[in-house]
Ligand SMILES: Nc1ncnc2c1ncn2[C@@H]1O[C@H](COP(=O)(O)OP(=O)(O)OP(=O)(O)O)[C@@H](O)[C@H]1O
């Protein structure tokens with residue numbers, strides 16, 4: 001399959017801050033690439049480079065084979081962008097915003113108006129279409145911003161945290177809509193901090209942290225890359241928490257996560273059932289009562305926390 | 314199969330892209346700027362109070378200067394309103410440009426410039442649309458001030474064509490200076506700073522000039538500056554064209570404006586293109 005977005009060893013610094021330290025990734029045409037990373041990882045910086053807003057210090061990025069830094073104008077007619085914060089004109093109405101964007105893509109006024117109407121319907125904004133954006137709620141602005149990003153039916157679409165600030169229902173609608181868009185042939189690069197979102201939407205996930213790619217794969221491969229099972233354990237007497245923590249640390253592969261309010265632990269373990277038995281045995285030796293114990297597959301959240309904390313060290 | 318072709322045609326395939334011809338690009342420079350101009354002028358329709366207050370201020374200036382200083386300032390033929398009006402419309406056209414600095418800094422802050430920069434529109438369009446909209450507003454304000462001036466005694470003394478030429482020069486002056494404001498707005502990136510930074514360089518040019526008072530009474534060094542800086546030269550030419558006083562060559566004024574224009578248009582566009590860094 002052909003790659004629509006190719007990023008090769010891209011670096012970018014803001015003064016002394018190295019935002020990207022040599023990032024490489026690919027997105028297949030017609031697929032969704034989820035770019036996952038904690039605050040400050042460099043997601044927005046990468047999107048800004050790919051959408052011609054920023055020039056990389058070094059490295060190469062191409063979209064549909066066109067070099068982003070060398071032919072920014074060509075790139076701009078191919079892509080759509082909805083940035084991390086909605087960029088719509090408060091003083092114009094929703095409709096006027098979309099018509100203006102259409103015209104700036106050099107569609108005729110008539111075509112821009114028709115497309116605006118279509119998008120307003122698609123994003124359930126018809127009732128508010130002729131009100132100034134100043135009167136819109138946060139979710140309505142975000143929907144309008146997303147609508148603006150696909151006015152030209154771009155071949156490649158960039159969405160920077162598109163569902164931040166949307167209620168669950170609107171978010172689900174948007175997911176549905178995004179899938180539809182990709183079925184129609186759009187290639188999508190989507191950043192998110194919500195693993196659920198990446199898990200749900202992305203065909204391929206690239207995890208970045210501190211400006212570096214630290215893992216990549218489908219959500220399934222990422223989950224199994226972490227490999228081993230997670231041991232979940234609950235104790236009834238919470239005064240034993242520090243003690244249990246030390247014990248689990250020697251059994252598990254990493255520092256156990258503990259919810260001090262409930263006395264619930266979770267820790268990735270190397271040997272599955274054997275590790276479970278070992279946990280039962282050592283806690284029994286110390287006469288610490290176990291309220292509940294189980295083994296399960298890791299969630300993507302745990303994979304994420306585990307690889308991002310590993311890159312910290 | 315047919316179904317698939319239809320759904321695929323929804324997306325513009327990358328391979329279909331062609332670079333626009335030179336003529337096409339030049340044409341888009343114009344149309345894109347007009348789209349942005351229209352957007353900026355919409356602000357005045359949505360917020361009529363913005364227009365009202367930005368008009369009241371220069372008119373108030375005119376009345377205050379005419380009546381408060383009018384008696385104290387000695388001008389050659391003793392008719393201060395005839396001396397004042399040409400100067401004060403030059404000052405108004407100049408102050409009018411500060412809207413460009415604040416407006417652009419606001420667009421930057423709200424991320425709108427990012428949206429525009431991600432679109433395949435002409436790179437000069439956002440700035441040209443800003444300065445054009447401010448020029449349209451300037452035309453309105455300048456004509457209004459001439460009307461108010463007329464009510465309080467101002468009269469053109471030098472024929473209709475010279476009066477028209479004077480007004481055109483004032484508007485051109487305002488337009489050229491709004492590109493300096495545009496550059497400042499793109500530089501400082503923050504509306505409040507733009508408000509202040511936009512004005513700092515304006516005051517010496519406006520007050521150490523022949524706009525409000527004849528320059529003869531100024532200390533010698535100041536007088537040299539005041540007589541040779543562009544605002545005075547333009548104000549003198551405008552005054553000369555309107556009421557027939559002796560003045561520098563119109564070409565000197567045009568040369569100054571052209572010089573500022575060819576420096577600040579590319580400078581502002583350059584700043585616009587690198588505004589994300
Ligand atoms: N304009 C700037 N000037 C200086 N430093 C910047 C600038 N923009 C980003 N940075 C720094 O670059 C790094 C990457 O920032 P970036 O915005 O790309 O992260 P992100 O992954 O999008 O984070 P978030 O999830 O919080 O949006 C951070 O350390 C940030 O502080």
Ligand SMILES: [Mg+2]
Pocket residue numbers: 043044045084160
């Ligand atoms: Mg970000």
